[in-house]
Amino acid sequence: MVIDVTASANHVKAHVPGAWWLVRSRLSNTVDDLRTLPDAKRYVLTCATSALAAFAAPELAALTGKPVQVLEGGTSAWIRAGQPTETGDAHLASPRIDRYRRPYEGTDNAREAMNAYLEWEYGLVAQLERDGTHGFFVI
Numbered sequence: 035m036v037i038d039v040t041a042s043a044n045h046v047k048a049h050v051p052g053a054w055w056l057v058r059s060r061l062s063n064t065v066d067d068l069r070t071l072p073d074a075k076r077y078v079l080t081c082a083t084s085a086l087a088a089f090a091a092p093e094l095a096a097l098t099g100k101p102v103q104v105l106e107g108g109t110s111a112w113i114r115a116g117q118p119t120e121t122g123d124a125h126l127a128s129p130r131i132d133r134y135r136r137p138y139e140g141t142d143n144a145r146e147a148m149n150a151y152l153e154w155e156y157g158l159v160a161q162l163e164r165d166g167t168h169g170f171f172v173i
Contacts, residue, residue, distance in 0.1 A: 035074035040081040040109060042130040045060050048119040050080060050105070058090045059127040061097060070098060070127040076101040084108035102103055 036053040038045045047053040056067050058081075077094055079087035079102060087104045096104040105112065114117060123130070136148070161171055 035071065035076075036080060036105070037071070037094070037127075038080050039086050042126075042132050044082055044109070046121065046123050048121060049109060050111060051118055051120045052125070053080065053120075054125040054127050055123070057132055058086055059125075060128055061090060061093045064136045068129045073098065075134065076103070078103050078105055079106035080109050080112070082108050082110050084111070 036050045038049050038053045038055045039058040040049075040055075042055060042057075045053070049055070054071055056071075060067050075099065077100060079091050079094065081087045084104050084107055087108060091102045091104050105113075109119075158170055162168055162172075
């Protein structure tokens with residue numbers, strides 16, 4: 035089984051076919067993400083360059099008691115070699131908590147609606163200046 039420990043955005047964009055994605059930092063804190071994975075006789079770890087996968091390999095081997103190898107050169111080398119890739123988030127063992135998401139990302143809120151709200155919020159100081167009855171002041 036291939037496990038990808040790259041950033042989730044990289045994994046969703048392109049990964050080794052059938053690879054599962056997992057947040058590497060969650061390995062030492064919990065094995066719950068590992069329980070999500072189908073059973074395997076051995077694991078192949080990858081990431082963009084194989085650098086992060088090399089750090090995760092001993093940890094994964096200790097947690098599972100199974101052989102763990104690192105894909106040399108990572109997913110980037112796989113792609114450069116002309117190997118097939120998949121896209122999407124069908125095989126996520128961890129929640130995608132590895133990156134900041136803007137408030138409108140992942141919702142059905144339009145970007146324009148969020149920008150309109152922010153413009154209204156930025157305009158509050160001017161509104162307060164015009165009101166004059168609130169007792170607030172800008173420092």
